[in-house]
Amino acid sequence: xxxxxxxxxxxxxxxxxxxxxxxxxxxxxxxxxxxxxxxxxxxxxxxxxxxxxxxxxxxxxxxxxxxxxxxxxxxxxxxxxxxxxxxxxxxxxxxxxxxxxxxxxxxxxxxxxxxxxxxxxxxxxxxxxxxxxxxxxxxxxxxxxxxxxxxxxxxxxxxxxxxxxxxxxxxxxxxxxxxxx
Amino acid sequence: xxxxxxxxxxxxxxxxxxxxxxxxxxxxxxxxxxxxxxxxxxxxxxxxxxxxxxxxxxxxxxxxxxxxxxxxxxxxxxxxxxxxxxxxxxxxxxxxxxxxxxxxxxxxxxxxxxxxxxxxxxxxxxxxxxxxxxxxxxxxxxxxxxxxxxxxxxxxxxxxxxxxxxxxxxx
Ligand SMILES: [Zn+2]
Numbered sequence: 001x002x003x004x005x006x007x008x009x010x011x012x013x014x015x016x017x018x019x020x021x022x023x024x025x026x027x028x029x030x031x032x033x034x035x036x037x038x039x040x041x042x043x044x045x046x047x048x049x050x051x052x053x054x055x056x057x058x059x060x061x062x063x064x065x066x067x068x069x070x071x072x073x074x075x076x077x078x079x080x081x082x083x084x085x086x087x088x089x090x091x092x093x094x095x096x097x098x099x100x101x102x103x104x105x106x107x108x109x110x111x112x113x114x115x116x117x118x119x120x121x122x123x124x125x126x127x128x129x130x131x132x133x134x135x136x137x138x139x140x141x142x143x144x145x146x147x148x149x150x151x152x153x154x155x156x157x158x159x160x161x162x163x164x165x166x167x168x169x170x171x172x173x174x175x176x177x178x179x180x181x
Numbered sequence: 182x183x184x185x186x187x188x189x190x191x192x193x194x195x196x197x198x199x200x201x202x203x204x205x206x207x208x209x210x211x212x213x214x215x216x217x218x219x220x221x222x223x224x225x226x227x228x229x230x231x232x233x234x235x236x237x238x239x240x241x242x243x244x245x246x247x248x249x250x251x252x253x254x255x256x257x258x259x260x261x262x263x264x265x266x267x268x269x270x271x272x273x274x275x276x277x278x279x280x281x282x283x284x285x286x287x288x289x290x291x292x293x294x295x296x297x298x299x300x301x302x303x304x305x306x307x308x309x310x311x312x313x314x315x316x317x318x319x320x321x322x323x324x325x326x327x328x329x330x331x332x333x334x335x336x337x338x339x340x341x342x343x344x345x346x347x348x349x350x351x352x
Contacts, residue, residue, distance in 0.1 A: 023245055023248075026244070026245065026248065027241045027244075027245060030237070030240055030241045030244050031237055031241060034235050034237050034240050034241075035235045035237070038230070038233055038235045039229065039230040039231065039233060042230040042233055043229050043230055052236070052240065055240065056240060056243055056244055056247065059244045060244060060247055060248065063244075063248055064248075122221075122225045123225055123228070123229060126222070126225050126226060126229060127229070141226065142226075142229070144193045145193050145196065145223050145226035145227055145229075146226055146227060146229050146230070148193060148194075148196060148197030148198075148199075148227070150194075173189070173219060173222065173223075176222055176226075177218055177219060177222055180218070180221075180222060
């Protein structure tokens with residue numbers, strides 16, 4: 001049986017089900033958002049060995065505090081906000097060290113070997129460039145480009161204004177373009 | 182006339198499928214070096230870490246188990262046995278250094294950290310087995326070397342705790 005996207009329960013429906021004690025709803029939410037959170041945290045500089053733990057912590061914190069999510073913004077945005085704060089705590093504990101790691105196994109799998117090599121090099125360059133940005137520029141860039149979010153939602157995630165997020169984005173792009181030559 | 186900054190602002194929206202290029206804009210992206218470089222950057226950024234594997238089902242199980250257990254959300258990374266042993270050994274040495282019950286035992290207690298001195302600075306190089314022995318040995322000193330009560334964190338001053346936490350910091 002083919003299930004179309006419109007047949008799938010929405011995030012607010014799953015949240016309501018979880019609040020009513022339905023564990024399967026929580027499982028469904030993890031399946032839906034784990035990959036995006038993983039990519040975001042990896043790009044934001046979490047140590048490779050800590051990404052999975054941070055994603056789990058994000059879900060635990062979210063599931064225990066769903067009353068804090070009003071349903072006004074997207075659930076994913078709220079999850080990113082929790083993840084971003086958890087990552088900030090980790091950075092604080094490690095005295096600001098950014099754990100950006102270059103790891104070949106994280107690179108996309110492409111069928112074209114020549115294209116894959118070029119993409120790998122470019123992606124590694126971008127990872128290095130990101131690690132050199134101030135954290136707000138790095139996170140705004142990721143939320144905007146990697147996660148495809150709009151400035152209003154980004155502002156909600158990072159606790160800033162859409163205008164400020166836009167400025168951070170432009171600074172990030174300028175510096176990354178210079179870095180990537 | 183193409184406005185480069187307008188194109189720049191729309192690039193992430195095109196990637197996300199909220200907008201699309203006209204034929205003229207698409208041609209501009211191949212002809213204008215500034216826009217071409219940025220469009221390349223945005224496309225690479227959009228697939229950043231896309232190849233990273235996520236063990237989703239295992240994560241689902243782990244999260245459900247932790248939810249059922251009512252495990253509190255860790256504000257610090259969960260410690261491995263090795264880190265725990267290093268912390269325990271360091272904490273034991275500090276507790277010995279700062280806890281002086283009375284004059285009669287002062288000289289004996291103050292001598293202990295000096296005895297541990299050659300060992301503790303090299304903790305990062307010792308094996309798990311050695312760490313285990315150090316932690317056992319220190320626990321032994323606490324219990325055997327000083328009769329009466331064993332020092333506990335509640336008896337330490339704020340300065341002692343600060344010193345303790347800086348020594349047990351794992352990163
Ligand atoms: Zn242009």
